[in-house]
Amino acid sequence: MNRIQTTFDNLKQQDRKALIPFITAGDPSLDKTVPLMHALVAAGADVIELGVPFSDPMADGPTIQRASERALKNGMSLRGVLAMVAEFRQTDGTTPVVLMGYGNPIEAMGWEPFAERCAEVGVDGVLTVDFPPEESAEAFEHLQRHDIAPIFLLAPTTDEARIERVARLARGYVYYVSLKGVTGAGHLDLAAIADKMPQLRRHIHLPIGVGFGIRDGDTARQVADLADAVVIGSRIVQEIENSTAGTVVDNVQQFVAGVRAALDRRTQA
Amino acid sequence: MRLGTLTYSYPDNSGHFGPYGGIYMAETLIPAVEELRREYLRFRDDPDFQAEFAYELQHYVGRPSPIYHAARLSEHLGGAQIYLKREDLNHTGAHKINNAIGQALLAKRMGKKRVIAETGAGMHGVATATVAARFGMECIVYMGADDIQRQAPNVFRMKLLGATVVPVESGSRTLKDACNEAIRDWVTNVESTFYIFGTAAGPHPYPMMVRDFQCVIGNEAKVQMPELIGRQPDTVIACVGGGSNAIGLFHPYIEVDGVRIIGVEAGGHGVASGRHAAPLTGGAKVGVLHGNKVYLMQDADGQIIETHSISAGLDYPGVGPEHCLLKDLGRAEYVVATDEEALAAFDSLCRFEGIIPALESSHALAHAIKIAPTMGRDKVLLVNLSGRGDKDMNTVARLKGITL
Ligand SMILES: Cc1ncc(COP(=O)(O)O)c(C=O)c1O
Numbered sequence: 001m002n003r004i005q006t007t008f009d010n011l012k013q014q015d016r017k018a019l020i021p022f023i024t025a026g027d028p029s030l031d032k033t034v035p036l037m038h039a040l041v042a043a044g045a046d047v048i049e050l051g052v053p054f055s056d057p058m059a060d061g062p063t064i065q066r067a068s069e070r071a072l073k074n075g076m077s078l079r080g081v082l083a084m085v086a087e088f089r090q091t092d093g094t095t096p097v098v099l100m101g102y103g104n105p106i107e108a109m110g111w112e113p114f115a116e117r118c119a120e121v122g123v124d125g126v127l128t129v130d131f132p133p134e135e136s137a138e139a140f141e142h143l144q145r146h147d148i149a150p151i152f153l154l155a156p157t158t159d160e161a162r163i164e165r166v167a168r169l170a171r172g173y174v175y176y177v178s179l180k181g182v183t184g185a186g187h188l189d190l191a192a193i194a195d196k197m198p199q200l201r202r203h204i205h206l207p208i209g210v211g212f213g214i215r216d217g218d219t220a221r222q223v224a225d226l227a228d229a230v231v232i233g234s235r236i237v238q239e240i241e242n243s244t245a246g247t248v249v250d251n252v253q254q255f256v257a258g259v260r261a262a263l264d265r266r267t268q269a
Numbered sequence: 270m271r272l273g274t275l276t277y278s279y280p281d282n283s284g285h286f287g288p289y290g291g292i293y294m295a296e297t298l299i300p301a302v303e304e305l306r307r308e309y310l311r312f313r314d315d316p317d318f319q320a321e322f323a324y325e326l327q328h329y330v331g332r333p334s335p336i337y338h339a340a341r342l343s344e345h346l347g348g349a350q351i352y353l354k355r356e357d358l359n360h361t362g363a364h365k366i367n368n369a370i371g372q373a374l375l376a377k378r379m380g381k382k383r384v385i386a387e388t389g390a391g392m393h394g395v396a397t398a399t400v401a402a403r404f405g406m407e408c409i410v411y412m413g414a415d416d417i418q419r420q421a422p423n424v425f426r427m428k429l430l431g432a433t434v435v436p437v438e439s440g441s442r443t444l445k446d447a448c449n450e451a452i453r454d455w456v457t458n459v460e461s462t463f464y465i466f467g468t469a470a471g472p473h474p475y476p477m478m479v480r481d482f483q484c485v486i487g488n489e490a491k492v493q494m495p496e497l498i499g500r501q502p503d504t505v506i507a508c509v510g511g512g513s514n515a516i517g518l519f520h521p522y523i524e525v526d527g528v529r530i531i532g533v534e535a536g537g538h539g540v541a542s543g544r545h546a547a548p549l550t551g552g553a554k555v556g557v558l559h560g561n562k563v564y565l566m567q568d569a570d571g572q573i574i575e576t577h578s579i580s581a582g583l584d585y586p587g588v589g590p591e592h593c594l595l596k597d598l599g600r601a602e603y604v605v606a607t608d609e610e611a612l613a614a615f616d617s618l619c620r621f622e623g624i625i626p627a628l629e630s631s632h633a634l635a636h637a638i639k640i641a642p643t644m645g646r647d648k649v650l651l652v653n654l655s656g657r658g659d660k661d662m663n664t665v666a667r668l669k670g671i672t673l
Contacts, residue, residue, distance in 0.1 A: 056445065056559075057449075058449045058453065059295040061453070065439060077572075078571065104556045104567065104571040105570055105571035107555075107556055108556060108570060129295050130293045132292060134283065134292055135293050157297050157300040157459060180297055180456060180458075181297075
């Protein structure tokens with residue numbers, strides 16, 4: 001069984017919500033990514049979204065743009081990211097890893113070799129921001145063949161017919177982007193998320209993660225009341241940006257552990 | 270339309286030109302491009318919309334643009350006769366206004382009061398700022414910080430017209446980065462905002478819609494050429510950045526037997542140098558950027574590489590999907606003109622004809638100048654003079670070592 005499903009099944013039994021942190025592979029440096037991944041797990045992450053840097057991150061705000069630029073400058077590539085996952089798997093066989101990025105690096109590698117390599121190194125899901133269901137047929141076929149979950153985004157602008165369509169294609173979990181805008185933008189509108197959830201749940205029987213605009217334990221806990229998983233990206237990347245090479249792993253671990261504690265207080269309350 | 274035994278009718282319903290095109294966009298924007306497609310298809314066949322578009326083109330833009338026989342230049346070259354489709358005489362000085370007017374009329378009907386645009390050379394930015402003023406809309410133009418330097422007069426024009434010009438400092442600080450930033454704005458303000466995209470690329474329906482608006486160029490030429498010389502030209506030539514002025518001239522000629530179609534990409538320092546902006550000619554692989562699948566300049570890892578051209582309007586790593594298809598079908602040929610060749614063509618047109626062309630258009634002209642001497646005097650080349658060169662005074666002066 002796929003690691004993503006096992007993870008969500010276990011969480012459900014414990015009545016806990018998933019914490020899904022995002023970092024960009026190769027940021028702040030090539031040698032820090034695998035230690036950061038382990039630190040995320042130690043801090044209580046349930047799934048890791050590992051960003052594959054792209055030269056033109058159109059859906060990202062300044063924070064993740066800068067992370068991409070740093071990673072590319074460090075020589076990060078899609079093949080390099082896959083090698084990092086392989087290294088991570090040497091000591092962690094259970095935490096799901098989802099690659100998140102834009103389609104072109106995968107197009108350049110070829111979907112079949114990519115999916116094959118994902119299966120080999122232990123990637124569990126793939127999210128390509130700029131490949132909507134309409135353009136995902138080929139990608140989907142190759143990922144499915146190797147039991148890699150295609151993760152899809154839904155947005156406040158997504159209507160019922162599209163939700164249905166995504167529901168048919170999605171595996172693993174579905175990622176609801178809680179606001180119109182790029183990553184790192186704006187504040188959270190909890191009422192709007194609460195409004196949208198019943199419509200999403202009507203069609204989507206996979207876990208639903210909510211991301212964009214979650215900045216601390218408080219906002220994470222509030223989102224966790226509505227969703228199955230909480231995704232935090234830009235805020236962690238900021239932590240990386242504001243740390244030195246010596247402190248970055250500890251700082252990120254501490255920050256994520258704080259969010260985890262807030263999430264778990266919710267279960268105990 | 271018929272092409273050999275095939276029917277040429279692209280894109281298909283899902284916005285694909287054969288294997289190219291599509292709607293590769295983030296989910297937040299998919300409903301917006303869907304809505305745009307629906308509305309465009311509705312108004313495309315609406316006589317009121319067509320009448321208003323035709324009125325604006327005639328009375329505001331100044332169409333039809335004339336075709337001019339560059340007789341002295343042709344005589345000097347001693348071969349084929351060069352004719353120029355004078356898009357440089359349009360209001361605002363380039364073909365870009367044809368498309369900007371069309372999209373603004375659509376925005377008006379869709380009730381959008383805020384328009385955004387990306388711009389490279391600034392001509393599309395000026396055209397968008399112009400129509401926004403004309404229709405009373407708020408206008409934001411994204412422009413690469415490097416392009417703001419090299420096209421300073423256009424930046425001032427946009428500001429005079431009431432637009433806000435936002436410098437883009439990320440990436441290569443040119444057209445592609447301006448596109449990224451405009452897309453980010455659109456994701457954020459999708460409900461209030463109409464994205465007036467400047468070339469025949471991007472997610473469906475843009476490549477089709479921009480082409481349709483620009484086809485006025487070729488449609489006029491098809492009527493004008495027989496009036497002038499009693500027949501169609503032997504060859505039509507246009508520069509290709511994203512490909513809007515080119516497809517506007519080419520598309521009406523696709524079905525015309527015997528008309529050779531040549532698109533000219535920016536050769537920069539030469540294709541062999543790697544410093545160019547010629548995805549079709551330079552052997553680029555197919556990839557996905559800015560909403561469509563096209564030939565795209567990228568490294569082995571699929572990262573988009575920095576391009577180089579003397580002309581900001583051609584300095585882009587991709588090209589519209591219909592040009593990709595026309596290349597594969599062999600219906601159009603694609604070649605390059607280098608920075609140097611474009612500059613020489615620029616000088617020639619100034620001196621022989623008293624016309625200062627845009628550096629973009631100078632690329633098309635450079636190719637005509639290259640092949641005219643190899644052809645008979647009875648042959649006719651129709652070159653799309655897509656814009657005028659006023660905006661390029663600083664660049665050309667600097668290259669000549671002159672401070673203005
Ligand atoms: C005068 C002129 N010609 C050509 C272009 C290139 O664009 P396209 O290939 O869409 O015609 C530009 C773009 O800025 C331009 O200003």
